[in-house]
Amino acid sequence: MDIQELAKSAQRDCAAVFEKIDAVSEINTAKVLRAFQNHRVSAPMFAGTNGYGYDDLGRDTLELVWAEVFGAEKALVRQNFVNGTHAIAAAMWAGLRPGDTLLAATGAPYDTLQSVIGLTGGYPGTMREAVIGYAQVDLTEEGKPDLEAIRAAAADPAVRRVEVQRSSGYATRPALSIDDIAAVCDAVHEVNPHATMLVDNCYGEFTDTREPTEVGADLIAGSLIKNPGGGLAPTGGYVAGRAELVDAAAMRLTVPGIGGECGCSPFGYRLFYQGLFMAPHVTAQALKTAVFAARMTELLGYRSRPAFDAPRSDIIQSIDFGSPELLEKFCRGIQAGSPVDAFVTPEAWDMPGYEDKVIMAAGTFVSGASIELSCDGPMREPYTAYLQGGLTYESGKLGILTALEAIL
Secondary structure (H helix, E strand, C coil): CCHHHHHHHHHHHHHHHHHHHHHHHHHHHHHHHHHHHHCCCCHHHHCCCCCCCCCCHHHHHHHHHHHHHCCCCEEEEECCCCCHHHHHHHHHHCCCCCCCEEEEECECCCHHHHHHHCCCCCCCCCCCCCCCEEEECCCCCCCCCCHHHHHHHHCCCCEEEEEEECCCCCCCCCCCCHHHHHHHHHHHHHHCCCCEEEEECCCCCCCCCCCHHHCCCCEEEEECCCHHHCCCCCCCEEEEECHHHHHHHHHHHCCCCCHHHCCCCCCCCHHHHHHHHHHHHHHHHHHHHHHHHHHHHHHCCCEEECCCCCCCCCCCEEEECCCHHHHHHHHHHHHHCCCCCCCCCCCCECCCCCCCCEEEECCCCCCCCCCCCEEEEECCCCCEEEEECCCCHHHHHHHHHHHHHHHC
16 A cells, blocks of 8 residues: 555545635634734743742733633633643632532543542542532533533532533544534523533634634633644643633632732743744644544544544544554554654553553653644553644644554
């Protein structure tokens, strides 16, 4: 089999999909550019600060820009968040009190958030230990929100926070579209005006022309080393939404009474600003890489989700290999096709927050950055590779071809 000829055929098949991705990128780029201009972003805002970080112009303006881009009242964009789970957990805790209930409306949350809640791991300081209740509504057989079941569960007056996971994570269901999220928000607010909607927005930013905060979500959270960091942000996470909820999340990040008023950046803010500016384009490159990977693996006979020409609401492409050996070979091929640490051989290992061993390929400039070409998967049936990222489509395509050559 000539892999290069197959690649040419796949790229021809993807051309119309690529045009749609570019159109979304152009709209989102205009949105980001307008926010930069509206808030008069200038070079002095890129400078580093020290100490407490009171009245930090670069930090405060970045958060104003972020809030406008995401259609939110306020944003908290901080390098102090160690990862997306940390940001989402702060948003989960925001404003909850003993006796309140957290409702997961789209099935069990992502693996690392289950230990935050207290569903797995047996760690101290979980939400359940703080006497915060937990309820869950599973998705339908088609992988869509069960709106009637959500209405019934959310009508409980103890429900004060409803969590939605936009991305598929390590599940086989499709990512939720913005319309799906809007429908859940409407259903919850209809039966319980006191409940607030939190969307785990990881992997979904800039894949659509709208964000969840523009269709009814009260709060969103995610990681800066995924889509919105544009491959340049070196670390961090964000929370955005209603002002009082963002303030409550800031109190969880730091301490009550200080919240978001403190927090400096000795190394400056240029990479955060520049990363956000690049984010719509870089997300488009990652989407094109995923579409190409989907078409190539479909042509080779593997089950790939979503299909290459299906609508997308995150950058993740899942590919079922059916055996641990093929999953390992594919991940090692992605590593070999990376610009950094291409000589390294990934091995499955016990990662914090996961129940199964995980193999992860990530030859990235920023350690663990999922917006750069990476691939990982839990070592459990059906031995699925979860591919994401690609700073440029050209490099992403080459990485995919290297990985497929490894399994062929």
